[in-house]
Amino acid sequence: MNDRIGNLGAMERLRIRTGGFTGPTSGLAPGNVQANLVILPKDLAHDFLRFAQANPKPCPVLAVSEAGSPAFPTLGQDLDIRTDLPLYRVWRNGEMVAEPTDVRDVWRDDLVSFAIGCSFSFEEALIEDGIEVRHIACGSNVPMYRTNIATTPAGPFHGPLVVSMRPLKPKDAIRAVQITSRFPSVHGAPVHIGLPHMIGIADINKPDYGDAVPIAADELPVFWACGVTPQAVIAQMKPDFCITHAPGSMLITDLKNTSLAAL
Amino acid sequence: MNDRIGNLGAMERLRIRTGGFTGPTSGLAPGNVQANLVILPKDLAHDFLRFAQANPKPCPVLAVSEAGSPAFPTLGQDLDIRTDLPLYRVWRNGEMVAEPTDVRDVWRDDLVSFAIGCSFSFEEALIEDGIEVRHIACGSNVPMYRTNIATTPAGPFHGPLVVSMRPLKPKDAIRAVQITSRFPSVHGAPVHIGLPHMIGIADINKPDYGDAVPIAADELPVFWACGVTPQAVIAQMKPDFCITHAPGSMLITDLKNTSLAAL
Numbered sequence: 001m002n003d004r005i006g007n008l009g010a011m012e013r014l015r016i017r018t019g020g021f022t023g024p025t026s027g028l029a030p031g032n033v034q035a036n037l038v039i040l041p042k043d044l045a046h047d048f049l050r051f052a053q054a055n056p057k058p059c060p061v062l063a064v065s066e067a068g069s070p071a072f073p074t075l076g077q078d079l080d081i082r083t084d085l086p087l088y089r090v091w092r093n094g095e096m097v098a099e100p101t102d103v104r105d106v107w108r109d110d111l112v113s114f115a116i117g118c119s120f121s122f123e124e125a126l127i128e129d130g131i132e133v134r135h136i137a138c139g140s141n142v143p144m145y146r147t148n149i150a151t152t153p154a155g156p157f158h159g160p161l162v163v164s165m166r167p168l169k170p171k172d173a174i175r176a177v178q179i180t181s182r183f184p185s186v187h188g189a190p191v192h193i194g195l196p197h198m199i200g201i202a203d204i205n206k207p208d209y210g211d212a213v214p215i216a217a218d219e220l221p222v223f224w225a226c227g228v229t230p231q232a233v234i235a236q237m238k239p240d241f242c243i244t245h246a247p248g249s250m251l252i253t254d255l256k257n258t259s260l261a262a263l
Numbered sequence: 264m265n266d267r268i269g270n271l272g273a274m275e276r277l278r279i280r281t282g283g284f285t286g287p288t289s290g291l292a293p294g295n296v297q298a299n300l301v302i303l304p305k306d307l308a309h310d311f312l313r314f315a316q317a318n319p320k321p322c323p324v325l326a327v328s329e330a331g332s333p334a335f336p337t338l339g340q341d342l343d344i345r346t347d348l349p350l351y352r353v354w355r356n357g358e359m360v361a362e363p364t365d366v367r368d369v370w371r372d373d374l375v376s377f378a379i380g381c382s383f384s385f386e387e388a389l390i391e392d393g394i395e396v397r398h399i400a401c402g403s404n405v406p407m408y409r410t411n412i413a414t415t416p417a418g419p420f421h422g423p424l425v426v427s428m429r430p431l432k433p434k435d436a437i438r439a440v441q442i443t444s445r446f447p448s449v450h451g452a453p454v455h456i457g458l459p460h461m462i463g464i465a466d467i468n469k470p471d472y473g474d475a476v477p478i479a480a481d482e483l484p485v486f487w488a489c490g491v492t493p494q495a496v497i498a499q500m501k502p503d504f505c506i507t508h509a510p511g512s513m514l515i516t517d518l519k520n521t522s523l524a525a526l
Contacts, residue, residue: 170458171454174452174453174454177440178444178452181441190437192433192437193433194436218461220457263526
């Protein structure tokens with residue numbers, strides 16, 4: 001257990017595992033990568049991984065578990081995927097049937113876990129560069145929109161790209177393209193800037209997920225591919241069984257955000 | 264002379280030097296760096312170089328000559344700055360007094376030459392990535408605008424930043440930020456995108472230099488710092504004597520555009 005000394009990720013996971021923390025994970029273990037979680041039966045896992053491979057901007061895969069194993073050794077040596085998130089969602093036939101703090105009772109030997117990169121990592125890089133991230137400043141959830149951009153289908157997985165939006169002054173938007181381009185494994189560069197109707201967004205003040213945020217007259221809306229895309233795609237294809245994280249209750253890993261920088 | 268075989272830059276300079284070519288240099292020696300030229304008396308050279316150092320986006324210096332020397336060995340071994348451009352402008356007290364094809368007759372032992380990076384280099388990189396550069400497609404000069412952004416003054420050199428504009432679809436604008444960020448020595452990343460009134464441009468259809476180009480409804484105007492900035496600043500401070508290239512008649516070097524990529 002000594003290797004856990006100074007390991008903020010492991011400390012937070014232990015606190016969550018033992019019931020000491022139940023809220024959203026934003027701000028926990030600063031500097032550490034947090035991840036979206038998708039757990040699917042093995043018979044869907046290969047097509048889902050093909051879907052992610054074909055759509056790396058919305059679905060940047062950080063790690064894939066062995067079937068049936070709750071371990072994710074590349075993300076944290078002690079990690080138990082069944083207990084280490086504050087809140088899960090359990091889905092049956094596309095319906096959410098439970099929102100537990102632990103999924104050991106529904107665990108199966110055929111489940112494969114996917115850890116998918118999350119915008120928290122690049123938002124930290126933006127903030128460190130002095131760029132305000134509006135929804136964080138507002139204390140709200142990031143606004144997200146279904147677009148008219150189709151993902152590349154794979155097997156039963158298909159559907160529209162979901163994007164998140166952050167309003168930025170033009171010079172910050174240019175800087176944000178540079179900064180987020182360095183982080184391809186957490187959505188990378190924006191997919192759109194400035195003209196939301198071009199990507200099928202009718203009303204920027206009515207996001208499909210999350211909360212609307214104010215956009216000033218001297219700002220452009222900047223759009224990134226969003227990790228909600230795989231969840232929206234899964235919800236649409238209604239697998240028999242699936243587990244995901246609950247929104248905002250992410251998997252805290254031992255990876256450092258800075259280690260994801262491609263250059 | 265054998266080292267000139269296969270050296271397109273040296274071949275084109277020889278053709279220009281011997282009167283075999285007098286037009287604009289766009290398209291000559293494709294792949295080779297072309298440069299803006301500013302020649303100033305030595306007593307102004309240090310302040311001008313300080314100005315360029317303080318304003319690297321509009322004034323990226325590729326090379327500075329020895330005082331009185333017409334050579335630029337880092338840009339081309341045979342290069343003679345007095346003869347190797349198709350057309351020059353000679354300025355006295357801020358007025359253009361001649362537009363010769365050769366400046367040997369006005370050459371002085373106290374002149375210092377500055378080769379300054381030019382957007383031709385990054386435009387080549389954009390086109391190679393499949394992005395249309397509008398003014399090239401239109402066969403016109405790039406539209407340029409004086410902005411409300413002040414350059415950092417140095418000695419007598421001061422004035423507004425001049426920008427060039429290229430209209431791009433949002434996804435191409437994002438790609439263009441990535442591509443031009445790799446070329447800091449030829450103006451680098453854009454300085455503005457999308458909201459021209461913010462930088463003091465009242466009418467995008469009325470550029471201060473160059474020609475207006477059409478902007479489609481699904482495009483954003485993207486602005487880069489422009490090599491016309493140092494010339495505008497020099498015109499404003501009216502030095503006793505100065506030589507520049509004539510617009511479009513650039514210095515062709517032996518450097519390769521690809522060699523300027525920072526990463």
